[in-house]
Amino acid sequence: MAVDGLGPLRFPIADEQAVQLRELGRRARFGRGEQTLTDPEVRDTWEIPKEPVHVEWTEAFTAVLDGMRAELGLPPHCQLMPELHSVLLYETGQFFVPHQDSEKDDAMVATLVVSLPSAHTGGELVVEHQGQSKKYRGLKTAVSLVAFYSDCRHQVLPVKSGNRVTLTYNLLLRGDNQVSATESPLVGDLATALLAHFATPVVLPYSSRKGKPPARLAYLLDHEYTARGLSWSRLKGSDSARGALLRAAAERADCEIALALAEIQETWDAYDEDEDAWYGDHEDEDPDGYQDPGSTDDRQYVLQDLIETSTTLTHWIGPETGRLEDISLDISDAEVASTTPTTDMTPYSSEYEGYMGNYGNTLDRWYRRAALVIWPRNQGFASRAEASPGWALDELAATARAGKIAEAREAARSLESFWHAAGRYPGQAELLGKALEAARELDDAQVATMLLRPFALERLIPPHGPAFAALATHYGDIWMDGLLRYWTEGWRPSSYGLAQAPSEWFEDLPRLCAALSTGGTASTAAARRIIEVSWTMFTGQVAPALDGPLTSRREAWLTALGAPCAGIIAAAARLGSTDVLQNARKLTRTAGDRAHALAMATLRAAGTRRAGFGELALSCADRIRALLAQPQRAPGDWSIKLPTGCACELCETLGTFLRDPERRALDWPLAKDRRRHVHARIDEAELPVHHETRRQGRPYTLVLTKTEALFERERLARERHQADLAWLTDEWKV
Ligand SMILES: O=C(O)CCC(=O)C(=O)O
Ligand SMILES: [Fe+2]
Numbered sequence: 257m258a259v260d261g262l263g264p265l266r267f268p269i270a271d272e273q274a275v276q277l278r279e280l281g282r283r284a285r286f287g288r289g290e291q292t293l294t295d296p297e298v299r300d301t302w303e304i305p306k307e308p309v310h311v312e313w314t315e316a317f318t319a320v321l322d323g324m325r326a327e328l329g330l331p332p333h334c335q336l337m338p339e340l341h342s343v344l345l346y347e348t349g350q351f352f353v354p355h356q357d358s359e360k361d362d363a364m365v366a367t368l369v370v371s372l373p374s375a376h377t378g379g380e381l382v383v384e385h386q387g388q389s390k391k392y393r394g395l396k397t398a399v400s401l402v403a404f405y406s407d408c409r410h411q412v413l414p415v416k417s418g419n420r421v422t423l424t425y426n427l428l429l430r431g432d433n434q435v436s437a438t439e440s441p442l443v444g445d446l447a448t449a450l451l452a453h454f455a456t457p458v459v460l461p462y463s464s465r466k467g468k469p470p471a472r473l474a475y476l477l478d479h480e481y482t483a484r485g486l487s488w489s490r491l492k493g494s495d496s497a498r499g500a501l502l503r504a505a506a507e508r509a510d511c512e513i514a515l516a517l518a519e520i521q522e523t524w525d526a527y528d529e530d531e532d533a534w535y536g537d538h539e540d541e542d543p544d545g546y547q548d549p550g551s552t553d554d555r556q557y558v559l560q561d562l563i564e565t566s567t568t569l570t571h572w573i574g575p576e577t578g579r580l581e582d583i584s585l586d587i588s589d590a591e592v593a594s595t596t597p598t599t600d601m602t603p604y605s606s607e608y609e610g611y612m613g614n615y616g617n618t619l620d621r622w623y624r625r626a627a628l629v630i631w632p633r634n635q636g637f638a639s640r641a642e643a644s645p646g647w648a649l650d651e652l653a654a655t656a657r658a659g660k661i662a663e664a665r666e667a668a669r670s671l672e673s674f675w676h677a678a679g680r681y682p683g684q685a686e687l688l689g690k691a692l693e694a695a696r697e698l699d700d701a702q703v704a705t706m707l708l709r710p711f712a713l714e715r716l717i718p719p720h721g722p723a724f725a726a727l728a729t730h731y732g733d734i735w736m737d738g739l740l741r742y743w744t745e746g747w748r749p750s751s752y753g754l755a756q757a758p759s760e761w762f763e764d765l766p767r768l769c770a771a772l773s774t775g776g777t778a779s780t781a782a783a784r785r786i787i788e789v790s791w792t793m794f795t796g797q798v799a800p801a802l803d804g805p806l807t808s809r810r811e812a813w814l815t816a817l818g819a820p821c822a823g824i825i826a827a828a829a830r831l832g833s834t835d836v837l838q839n840a841r842k843l844t845r846t847a848g849d850r851a852h853a854l855a856m857a858t859l860r861a862a863g864t865r866r867a868g869f870g871e872l873a874l875s876c877a878d879r880i881r882a883l884l885a886q887p888q889r890a891p892g893d894w895s896i897k898l899p900t901g902c903a904c905e906l907c908e909t910l911g912t913f914l915r916d917p918e919r920r921a922l923d924w925p926l927a928k929d930r931r932r933h934v935h936a937r938i939d940e941a942e943l944p945v946h947h948e949t950r951r952q953g954r955p956y957t958l959v960l961t962k963t964e965a966l967f968e969r970e971r972l973a974r975e976r977h978q979a980d981l982a983w984l985t986d987e988w989k990v
Pocket of ligand 1 (some may be wrong): 342344352357369379410411412422424
């Protein structure tokens with residue numbers, strides 16, 4: 257090894273040469289996510305630039321690399337290619353904390369660390385994998401070489417004395433490391449086991465019933481892979497042989513197999529060992545008990561029972577495309593198998609949650625593992641469709657377009673058992689677009705309903721217009737009514753209270769209905785239906801809440817409803833939905849401050865639109881004129897109206913006091929619960945009454961005082977009515 261300017265290095269490396277090297281170096285950086293950082297708490301090392309460094313290996317290196325290939329479990333027909341990554345100098349005290357190397361190249365599978373001969377103590381390289389760890393010490397008089405798969409966590413312990421100099425190499429895998437396992441006697445056994453797995457009903461927990469046989473098997477691999485490093489031809493260590501065996505067994509059992517990445521979450525019942533020691537000396541502890549949520553060092557917790565595991569496949573190499581695809585597929589416990597249990601792996605993140613009421617203390621751990629996913633070939637379409645429904649819809653449409661309509665319908669029917677979940681996949685707008693296309697192409701009313709049913713009406717957006725119109729024309733009104741009923745199921749009030757109306761979607765209804773109504777009569781009729789159900793939903797939620805006083809909270813709520821209300825009315829006017837327009841007029845005739853607030857908010861949200869709003873503007877103006885015509889409160893008139901709602905004796909006393917035009921204050925000895933009821937009534941109606949408890953005597957005395965806000969508010973309300981009326985006259989020519 258030679259360095260420009262320094263000449264050949266002499267081994268063991270002497271102090272003065274280490275100093276020369278350091279002068280060339282800079283503080284080594286490390287990667288975290290997308291970033292490259294320096295932080296001497298994490299990595300304290302000098303990195304010498306590669307350009308002036310020249311390394312020449314003897315013949316023996318090739319043999320060493322081939323030995324490493326064999327020991328890493330890679331077959332003889334592939335090769336490890338070393339690529340110099342960095343030249344590092346650790347002076348006394350320097351180190352690198354545990355980390356995983358990032359794979360800088362798709363073909364990178366491992367790291368090679370070469371320690372050059374130098375006298376030093378400490379500075380051991382510690383490599384971990386699946387709970388095992390090995391320490392490697394550099395030598396004074398010989399080169400030492402350590403290679404490990406890049407998913408292994410490793411660290412360099414602080415150098416205690418002397419200097420440690422290393423070269424690190426990325427080991428790239430050249431050639432396909434797959435071996436054929438068809439000859440192995442294990443293949444037959446594995447194939448039999450696969451057939452048994454797919455024929456054995458799942459035992460359901462807490463039930464004497466037997467479930468259906470599992471739909472698939474996900475066998476978890478032992479090494480970690482990044483999405484870019486995932487490849488059949490670069491499986492690491494024992495994964496490679498297992499992959500080959502299962503691939504051959506799947507073939508023999510007439511199954512399909514895919515290589516996937518899984519996200520696994522474990523929830524443990526756990527406790528913090530230190531938590532009980534609260535009486536001890538805690539001075540050096542963080543007062544908030546803060547724990548870095550990203551920290552994977554959760555060994556301070558004592559694990560009790562594993563409460564739950566969830567496994568979701570997030571990527572796979574498409575069985576046909578051979579490309580990495582984003583998928584989302586939940587795998588049940590009965591479908592997961594592994595040689596190394598997840599519990600023995602190192603989580604990439606964990607989070608401890610102390611006692612929260614319903615649950616005890618829990619520790620969540622997250623892992624990423626690779627998996628071989630296997631399913632019977634005759635269930636292939638359904639199995640892949642569950643993982644990527646968008647792909648499936650495209651397939652269905654394409655098959656039907658190619659004239660294989662019976663086959664396409666059959667394939668569509670095979671999705672029925674899980675298709676209800678299609679409404680929860682990410683990318684709903686795109687998925688619905690594809691479903692609309694496929695439903696039309698399949699030309700079968702029942703299958704079309706099955707495919708579309710899981711979606712919700714508020715997923716329908718203007719770009720869907722043409723596909724929706726084609727569907728409406730093709731299947732007719734009755735079919736469409738049925739579909740719209742399904743699509744608004746989530747809108748109906750459930751036992752948990754009112755469903756949440758999709759406000760923004762209502763607001764945008766004119767645009768949607770415009771897009772739908774260009775598609776012919778059937779589509780226009782469907783658009784009218786959509787307006788009707790929207791109005792029914794909207795008033796169903798709002799009408800019951802229009803009674804009662806207008807508090808500030810109510811006012812904010814009603815103001816926010818102006819835009820959706822205006823959206824529905826404008827859409828109704830545009831498509832001539834007379835029923836809805838008539839109903840909207842009814843709303844304008846509803847008496848009360850709340851209805852007025854909603855009507856004004858609707859007019860303000862109408863913007864420049866006029867059609868459909870005329871009567872609303874008129875009746876608002878009438879109402880304001882009537883209010884303004886009422887005599888103003890006389891100075892010194894302190895009477896306040898208590899809204900109806902409770903007829904108890906306390907409320908009667910309260911009502912009498914409030915009504916009295918002369919009395920301003922009331923001293924009222926009342927026990928705690930009764931005081932609370934009176935407070936609640938006053939606060940709920942936001943009455944201009946101050947309440948206070950005088951904590952003397954038994955029971956304490958509730959002191960009520962009417963405040964000046966009574967006059968101030970009425971003055972402000974009048975001003976606002978005047979301004980509103982001016983606006984209505986100006987803008988709406990009422
Ligand atoms: O210096 C060593 O032994 C290893 C350095 C290392 O882990 C790295 O550069 O990523
Ligand atoms: Fe490293």
